[in-house]
Amino acid sequence: MPASADLTAQMPLFHRVAIAGSADLRTAQRITAGPDLFTPDNDAEVRFLHGSGIEDFPRDVRFQACFLPSLVTPDWLGALTRLNCNYFIEAYEGLDLGDLSPLRRPYPGPQWDLLACLSTQSAYHLPIARKFVTALRRRNVLDDKIAPTLEIAVQEAFSNSLLHGNMEIDTSGHLSMEKFHALEQKTRDRLADTTYGRRAIILAARGLNDGGVEIFIHDQGRGFAIPAKTDLATMPGGESTFGRGLSLIKTLCHDLKFEREGRTIRMRFSGTGAQISLSNSLETAQPRPLPRAADKERSQTSARPSLAASAAEPAASPVEDSPQDTPDEVHQAHILIADDTMISREIVASYLRAAGFTNLLFARDGNDAIEQVHRHQVDLLILDIIMPGMDGYDVCKELRSDPAYIDLPIIAQTALEENEGRTRIFQDGATDLILKPLNKSELLARVKIHLEHRILVKQLRAYRDRTQSELILAHDMQEMLIPRPDYYRPIGRDYGLSISAAFQMSSELGGDMWGLAPLDKDRLAVYLVDFAGHGIGAALNTFRLHSLMWSDGDVLNDPGAYLAALNVHLKRLLPVGQYATMMYGIIDRKNARFQYACAASTAPIVGRNHGQSFEFLDGSGVPLGVTADAHYDTRETAFTDDCFLMLYSDALIETPLTDGNMLDPDRLCDVLRNIMTRPGGNSDLASQVTDYFYDHTPRELGDDFTLVTLQSQREA
């Protein structure tokens, strides 16, 4: 039996809790120890882990909660997407969840796939709907197709709960300029007020069995009476302006409910929701009918298809996986013969013995058959349909309902000749059917074919599992080539630089690589490599290159000469048609310059004047490994104390965004400028650009993605 509910019911020995950036540890401790987070009977030890950036939290470590800094800045919202944690809580003074605590309930309580708990003050200024939906997409809770619809609904519902709920602002009636001014003033007052501003708002989501998703928004306002009728068609020029979101929400989701006297909005979206889009709500403007599917609670363990598939592995005996063993393996298979008459069992057994099958087991009826299957590792079941008590149909149904026996071959045998019984036994899960009286050669042929098939599937599965585990090992090895935050952050500080990086492979293995090399106390070298293609071939080439990189001592000081030397080595190693693009550069802090050489790399970007202007450097050059006599120019540009350098793989600028366009230079500059001017924008730039990228791209990337920024932290 695959492990499932048992595991989740176990209490962990300790809770891992992430402390993000400047989140106050004392507040986090207070919330963790109090009633707001865990149930009172939960006395597991809590271990806090601090990270100054999202990349500091290892992805293979699961956190039971993450505390965000008070007055959350947009850069930290990226944690919703990238941190291995489902519960995000702003650690602010005055957080009191009242009837909403505890946020984390033990299994089988509601298990959220994602939950964010914020103060009104923070939530007001954050693009929370977008970030939340991006995170759900990236976590595989939500299909890319229904994401745009969901985002609008979440935006409307969230603003309703925030403005009308927590801030108790009335926006009914026609909106005149005077009212708008008053509204703006009131908004400011309420945000600054400790009663309204410190109320919590919770946005939570869980995936449903049918592939859909359910969203809950809880506020701490006074609640409200649900308007009897809201009609979208009367929207333009209508009485209400800000409050009209409700009618819009109704057209976007399958089911809308209010709980806690109107302080909780509950929206359900069907997994096949692709057909509801804003455009066809135009024609109807009517609430959608309820889908029939029951929204059963989905436990976290059975949530993801990939996990479910591996959990469904039969608990079968280990198999020899060399193909030449196949004939013997067929004859050593354990065959269970289930029949209520002894003479029938003996006939089948005599045919099988004569053909060399020796491991035979017998069952006298249906219950006995089930018991034997559980007790022995049966490879094939020959099953009589008509038996007293539990008959063949029930045996089939029961076995098939257990994932462990989902692909056990079952050959049903019956004297029935009517179509109805034959159809039914297949529906109930039989693999094959033979008719009584038995024909010996037919029986043997069918037994053989099903056993061979089963053995083949087992071998393939063993092969796949082995390949998978080797790929995971290789993946880990490759990740070790890439600098980790605890390495690059201190190095950056030595040179007065804030270094930030994001790295995602499109498959298990990738062809991207970046790194740093401190040359002396003023000069730091940085490089970014992208091998053609991705997958195993490209990954092997990154290892090759990595072993070459630091073999030439002096030449590191001259970017052009260094690329030329690497090129000669790579040309020797790489077969025709394989090549790499690369940028190698040296940031010289003393002389305030950046010297670099490129081999067909993306154009490195230097931002100047704190992100007010940008220079796209020259990335041209012959790719590495194409021709042995390639020459590479060393180029130079100023790099002063108000500058940053950004390096990126072409996935950043060549992945189509959700609006169909790509991140062309103008748009990229706009994005950078926007990030640099907002709170928290002067550090962790790569992380924030990555968040923007994730917001606007499909979940599955077609190419490896690498982004590195080095920002000067010295005052200009």
Place this chain on the structure above:
Amino acid sequence: MNYKTRQEDNTITTEMAGRFTFSDHTVFRKLIDEITALPAETQIFDLAGIEFIDSAGLGMLLLARDEGEKNRTTVVLRGAKGQVKRMLEVARFDTLFQMED
């Protein structure tokens, strides 16, 4: 949301960019103050750079229209794309504004 305005003859064009949502009160108020101070026959709101709008954003556009009417100014919405375009269609803004691609 952020914006840039420019005036040519009797037309004021405001290029808007980013997300236009309920939390943009203050910036929108500033925008309205700025453009109503300038005499113009036509006000164009260029929405090409807006990537997301919510119902509060729609409400603010209606407010701009009301202000425009007071000053006998024609208000034009230009260049809406994607989600923004669909939202304008759902709310039948074509019946309230002059629309341009």
